Amino acid sequence: MQPMKGNPAVGAEGCSVPGAERARGVLVWGMMAFPGLLGLMALLFFRYQVLNAKELQAKCSDQMVRWANVEPERGTLTATGGENLCYNRPVYRFVLDLKAVRYPRESLAATVDRVTERLALFRSIFPPGAVSFSLSERQIAERIRQEGALDFVLGDDWDVPPALVARFAPFRDQFPEIRLEPAYRRVCAASSALANTLGRVASDGPTRRPEGDLDYLRPETRGVSGLEQVLDRYLRGQSGYEEIEVDALGYHRVSAVATEPALAGRSLRLTFDVPVQEAAERLLLGEDAGAFIVVELPGMEVRAMGGAPQAAYAPTPTEYAEMAAGTARGSVQDLARFWRTPPGSTFKMITFTAALMSGRLSPDATFTCTGHEMVNGVSRPCNKAHGCITIPEALAKSCNVATYEAAKLAGAENIVFWAHQFGFEEALPSQRTGLVLARSRLHTAKRWTNTDIWNLCLGQGETEASVTTLAMYVVALVTGELVQPAYVEEGSLPPGDRYGREARVVRRIALRPEVREVLLTGMLGCTQYGTGRSAACGGIPILAKTGTAQTGPKDEHRKNALMVALVPAQSPKYCIVCAIKDSTGGGGGTIGPRLRDLIQELVGLGRLSSMVAAGGE
C-alpha cells in the first residue's frame, strides 16, 4: 500500500482540505479491509474446494446405493389355434426416474420442483410435436406429488418411435433423471370386441377413478385390464432387482452390488377360437351394442366372447374421459363381463323349474292364457292370447300368464332359491355377478306382492344377469352341473389352480328327468314353433329361449333383446348367449336370424359337423 502522496491541499475547486485528509485516512482503511476480507473468504474457498472436498462428497455418497427393478418378460396370450391374442412387443418409453437424481433426505416435493424444470429442456431436443405429452410440467409435478411415485411414465404413448430413441441417445448422459426404459407393449392382435374383453392395452386410463367405473385400472396394472388383468399374476412373472452403487452425485452407475434375476411370466393358451370369435362378432353383434358368449360343452370353454364393439379398446385419456362422462359413442365397460341386463323371458325356465321341482306343478299341467292377467288390480299383458297351453308350449311361446301362474304355485322364495342354484349371484372371477330380486330388497314391508312375483318370474325388474351368467345357467339346465367358464386351456396353468378344471364345477343341480325333459322340450319348441322360429336353420335342432328385457322408464319403451341357445339339441356342443342393448325388436326377431347365421357359419368352419348339425347323432 502506497502512502498517499501528492499535494491535494491546495485549495482546489470543490475540495475541502481537512475533509480530504480525513477521508483519505478512512479510505486507506477501506483499501486494506476489503482485500483482507476477500482474502479470508479465499481461505474458506480453499477449505471447501480442497480441504473438505472429499468429506462433502462423502456426505452425499453415504446413501448412494440404490435398488433398481429388473422387469421380467411378460407372458403372452394365444388362442387355441396358436394365434397371438396379446403379446409383448419390445418398445421404449420415457420414464421420469426421480430416484436417480434424488438426494439423500430430500423431500419428494423438492425433487419434483427441481426436476420438472428440466422437462421443458427435455422436450426441446425433439422436433415439435414428436413427443406427445398431454400434461404440462406443472401437471406432471402435481400427479407425481399425488401419487407419490418415484417413477413416472412420460407421454401418453408408451411406444417411443425409433427415430426419437435415436434422437435421445446422445443426450442420455445429460438427463440422468429421464430413463429410456425398455418395456414391452402389450399388443392385442385380437378383434376389437375380444380385445375389449381381454383387456385394453396401451392406455394409462384416467387420473382419478370415475364413479361407477368398475373397470378402472389400478396403477400397478396400467395398460392391463380385462382377462389379462385377471391372469396378470401368471403373465407378469417375478421382478428381479439389482442393488446398484452409484457415484457421489448419484449420476453414474459404478457397480452392481447384488443381482436377483427376474423370472419370466408364463405364456398362456386361452380357449378362444379366433374364427368363431370373428364370426360371432360379425354376425351376432354387428354394429349394435351388446354382448355375446359362445362356450363349448361339456368343458365350458369359452370359444368366443366380446362386447361393446363400437368402443375403442385402447382409448386415449380424452376418449376415456368422454366415455366416463357418457358422451362417447361406445361404452367404457366391457359389456361381455360387466354388463348386466334383466334376463327377460330367458328366466322363465327357472320359474317353471321351481314350480315343477316343488311338486306343486305337474309336468303335464295346462294353463289358460287370455292374453292378459290382472295383477294387483292392474292388467298385465301377455304377448298374445295363447288359450289352453302346456308347459313346453308356454316356454316355447313365452307365455307370461302361464309363467305367472306357475310362479304363484312355486312361490317367490322358491324361485329365488333356484335362481341362486343356477348361478345368479354366483361370484365369478373378473366378472360381474348376476342379481336376483330378494326379500331383503323388497320395497313394501319386505313382503312379496303379486307385482313382485310377476316381475320376478318374467325376469324383469331388478333381476339381472350377464351373458356369462346366462350361459352357465342354460348349460347347467342341460348338463346338471353349474360350471364356471374356462378361459385358459387345460395344462396351461399350474395344476390345482383356481382356473383349473377341478375347481370350476360350482355345484351339481339334480333335476328330475321329467322336469328336465319338459324344459328341454319347451326350449326345442322355441325354434320350431315358438318365439325363436327365426333362428331355425335347415332342420338343425336348437334348444333356445328368447327374452326381451324392459329397461328404463315405461314411456321410453327401451328394451334389450336376449337369446340363449344350445346347438345341436341332441348333444349340445355350443352354448350361445347374446344380448343386444336397446334393441328395436324382441329377442326372437332381433337375434334369431343372427343366431341362425352363426350356426351356419360354425358348420362352415367345421366346428359343427354336418352330420351333427343334421341331427345324425
Added chain:
Amino acid sequence: MLGLIVQDAERRHRHLWILLVALLLAGIGLLFVRSTCYVAEGFPLDPAWRRQAQWGLLGLLLCVVFAMNDFRRLGGLVWVGYLASVLLLAVTLLAGVKSNGAYRWLKLPGLPSFQAAAPARLFTLLAYAAWLSRPPVRLQGRLAGLVGAALVLVPATLIAVEPSMGNALTLVCACSLVWFVARGNAAWARRLALTALLAAAVAMPALGWVRQQNWEPAKIRAALSWWPYKHHVNRVVWFCHPTGHPSNERQIMYCLASGGWFGKGLFRGIIQKRGFLPRAVAGSDFILATIGEEAGLLGCITVLMLCAVLVVLCLRVAAETTDDWGRLICTGVAALFAVQVLISVGMVLRLCPIIGLTIPLLGRAGTLMTTAFVGLGLVASVQRHTVPGTGAPQVLCHVSPPPTIMYRENRDTVVIDLLPWGPIKLFLRLRWERAAETLEELVAMSTAKPKPAKPKRPRKPKQYHQDTRELPGFRDALEFGRRCLRRHKKD
C-alpha cells in the same frame, strides 16, 4: 523497480485499468453465464447470455460516454435522475411484473424489462454524495442529517417492499460508508474495522453453534412468523439447516467441492447443467458456485482478486481526487460493489442466508451490469478530470547523448527517466512543486546560488502552480542524477 513501473502506469492510466478490470470481470462473467445456458452439444442454447451481452455492451458504451465527460457536468441532472428513479420504483410496485413473488421487474413499452432498483441505487448514491459534498439547500445540524437520511431511506424502503432486500441492504450499507468517508476520520475507521473484526470473531463461532443446535424448522418458522415474506423465513431455515435440507446451499457446497483446484472445465459443470443447482440462479446469484465447479479454486480466487483490484482502484481514485463529490461518488461506487461482492460471496460460502444478490458485472443481471458500468464510468471520469497526473506523461526534454528523459508527471511531480530504453527503466520521481521547463533549467535552479532578494513583481496567483519550498530529498535525487550523467559521459 517493477513496482515503480506498475505504480507509474497505474497512476497515470488508472481509469483505463478500471475499465480493463471491469471488462475482465464482465468477460469472465459472460463466459460462465454462457456456460449456465449451455447444456450439451445439440441442445438449444438459452438466449439469456445474449441478453447479458447486450446489456454489457450498452453499459460499456455508457461507461465510455461518462468517462469521457466531466462528471461535474451532471450537476442538477443527478436530482432529476434521483426523482425519476424513485418514481420508477413506485411504478414498479404498482405495475411491475411479478416474478417469484416479488415485483422487481418493470416492463415499459418499447423497452426491455429491467429492474428499477439498479438505477435507483446508483442515482441515490450520486444524489446522496452530492448532498454530502455540496448540499443544494442550506440546512444545518440534525435537520440536514435527517434530509440526507431520507434521501437514502425513501428509495431503500421502496426497494425493500418489492421485496428486494439485497438491493436495499447494499444501498443502505453503501450510503453509510459514503457518509463515513464524508464525515468520519481515520480513528473512526480504525475503530470500525476493529469492531468488524471483533464481530466477525464472535459471529463465526455463533454461526457454527446455531447450526449445531439443529433447531426444528417449525420452531424457527414460528419464531419468525411475524415476518411478512415467507421466502425470507425459508431462507433463514435453510441457512440453519443446510445439511438437512436439499436447499441451494447444499448444491453450492457440492459445486465447490466437486470443483477442486482447477475445476471440471468450462461448460462441464454437471451440477448446474443437470438442474441440481437451478439454472435460473446458477448464472446469477450463484455464479461463483458455477465458477467454482468449472474453474475450481483458481477461478474463484481470480474473480476475488479482480473484485479486490477494482474496489481498490476506485478507492485510490477517491483518495487522490481533488473533488469532494467525486470522492464520494468513487467511494459510493466502490462501496456498492464491495458490499454486493461480500454478500454474494458470503452467500456462496454459507456465511449468510441466501439474499438474492449477484456479483456485479459477473453474474447474470443485465440492469445491474449496465449500472455498474455507468458507475465505473463515473469513477473514470473522476480520475480523468480531478486526479492530478492522469494521462500520458508530458515530455519536458530529451538530453542527448545522455539518455535521460525528464517527464512532467503532473503539475507537482517531475520524473527523471534515466534509462529510457531497454526493458527496465529507472525512474527517479521527484516531487517538484515548481514548474520547470527543461532539465538545464532544473539543474540551474538547483545549483544556482541564492541571489539577493529582489522585489518581485506581483504575479497572478495560479490555481495549481505555486512556488513552494524545495522538498526534502530532492537534492539527493538530483545528485544521483548528475552522477549518472557524468558516468555516462565518461563512458
